[in-house]
Amino acid sequence: MPFVSLAYGAVFSLLAWIILFGLSLFEAVSLIPVLAGGFMLVGPLFAAGLYEASRRLEKGERITLRQAVGAGWRAAARLGFFGVVLFFAFFVWVELAFLLLMLFLGLGGATLPPPSEFMQTLLFTNAGMGLLLTGTLTGAVLALIVFSISAIAPPLLLVKEVDAVTAMATSVRAVLLNIGPMLLWAALIAGLMVLGFATLFLGLVVAFPLVGHATWHAFRALVELDKP
Template sequence: MHPRFDLPAHGLPLPVIRQIPISQPLVWLKKGWEDVRANPLPSLAYGLLFALGGDLIILALLNHPHLLSVAVSGFFLVAPLLAAGLYELSRSRALGEKLLFIDSLRCFSRNGQSLAFFGLIVSLLVLFWERVSAVAFALVAIDTPGQASAYLSDILLSGEHLAFTLAWLAAGGMLALFVFALSVVAVPMILDHDTDVATAMLTSLRVCTHNAGPLALWAFLLVDLTLFGFATLLFGLVLIMPILGHASWHAYRDLVE
């Protein structure tokens, strides 16, 4: 038998982490789809906001290619926070409640200080990545035209700057992996309990170390499905993001006691 809580070095209780089978992320996707079917209008409303917001950002940044590439990669960093309303819908459904879209927004006022602090941390990481990318691209893209398509073709896809491209993708992947490890259950935990940011992020890190295989599969599914949504001019995100958001709530419920 496991104790209800583990005690970390600073003396505050941390929840017990469950071990899950490697195939469990597929179950989360199934449960996410069931939540979408149970709450179609508010769930798809969030998906539509993701898609339209993303399209507007892309249109605004077409003549600022490095910002466009940062915006796409930064999407993966901020998505756990943006999906908080979807977590609230899943949480309420588990309690036997059915919320409207406007009702689900109440989650941002519950433990809002911790959510805001987590958002600040993620924002600082996105800003750091933007500055690193700006400097890196400036070193190789001095004469590149302003259009994003030409920029991506000449810099990222031509093969002429293969070492730079691989280094940039590797750095971005490492940052995304770090944020994933910090946030995989952090926001759902903040919403579900009166939890401070440090406890939520430390719990996320422990979740990743206890379930490295299943969460590697979960990260792979998150990236691939989200990229598929981007490939459809973001309109695939209308359905994909609600499924992933709801599934992330079930991931938290399975992983944390």
């Protein structure tokens, strides 16, 4: 379903450009890595339409972009609480990032240096390297927690009448029972999304729907829906 998939990815690429434009107006472009990391935390929620597209394609049906976008709304009651959990993780990450900026560089959100200066500080000073190492480890721990609860929870909530807590517990169990493959899957997701951002967001047009469709198939391989 190339039209639905690529249009879905293009929407998020466009949103990223709009955010970049807004940050440039406030001279805060250096926040892009922080927000990009945050997007990877909440991304599973926004991929609901891609799960629906894969579900219908699996059944031999077709789907329009409007139907794909509407899939999330139909399951809004079940996805709502899960969305709150993911956005809480997003805000925790943003707060931690600002805290680390202040601790290592003495910077607040209103005094961020331009990107070129920021990257030079990050890569070629002791304080910058400390920030890079600590930020990466902090982000990795938070990302692994979020991945564990969201690896298969969104597609499960989309197609089955279960509560968010049950869906997250099922996701954690699936990760723990398949720790090696799931860690590889997490690394692949991170790598694809980093490529998407590194290509000035153009790569998101392909990377985001690719990860979304693959997540549905991972879910189908891990969860037997017919079992009570």
